[in-house]
């Protein structure tokens with residue numbers, strides 16, 4: 095995996111922090127890119143803001159615990175070195191004060207020292223408000239710093255095809271010349287996806303997406319939008335484990 099400033103390679107970074115809303119976002123979504131960074135020698139950490147307990151797949155009283163274990167499995171498969179998991183209410187991230195989420199991202203930044211943040215595109219990919227909120231928090235945390243934020247997205251033709259075949263709500267995003275189109279190895283991503291057994295009903299969709307995209311993933315450089323400048327908490331106040 096080449097890592098450089100070329101448009102067909104990952105943006106250069108030796109330390110990367112991924113910010114996600116749910117367990118499985120790091121695998122179903124960012125997995126190919128994370129594996130590419132790890133393969134290139136980067137140290138990747140992840141901050142996941144909910145335990146995914148509101149999923150309609152595998153829903154039962156123990157879902158949060160199962161998904162916590164599934165995330166740990168995926169973290170191992172992807173070669174992620176550090177994983178923080180918060181316990182914000184799945185499906186209701188938009189109701190969590192943005193300053194609180196931003197403060198948590200800032201603590202993760204302080205602890206890991208990333209050179210780049212990796213997130214979902216602000217569209218939320220599937221339009222999910224939790225995805226949008228996680229990216230909003232990452233962008234606000236990086237705002238005013240030199241820390242670049244890159245948003246992964248699903249290109250328009252793939253989104254349109256998946257929506258027609260599966261009735262999904264992927265937000266079609268037209269690639270621009272400034273975006274990166276990166277070749278990835280799906281092996282580690284597939285292993286990580288398989289960890290999310292409770293969400294296994296999504297795997298035919300994920301495999302069809304891989305089929306449509308081949309080994310390509312799409313990334314857009316994002317620029318921060320300031321909410322109010324969040325207070326910067328001490329590094330021992332991250333209420334996530």
Ligand SMILES: [Zn+2]
Pocket residue numbers: 115116118119222225
């Ligand atoms: Zn998600």
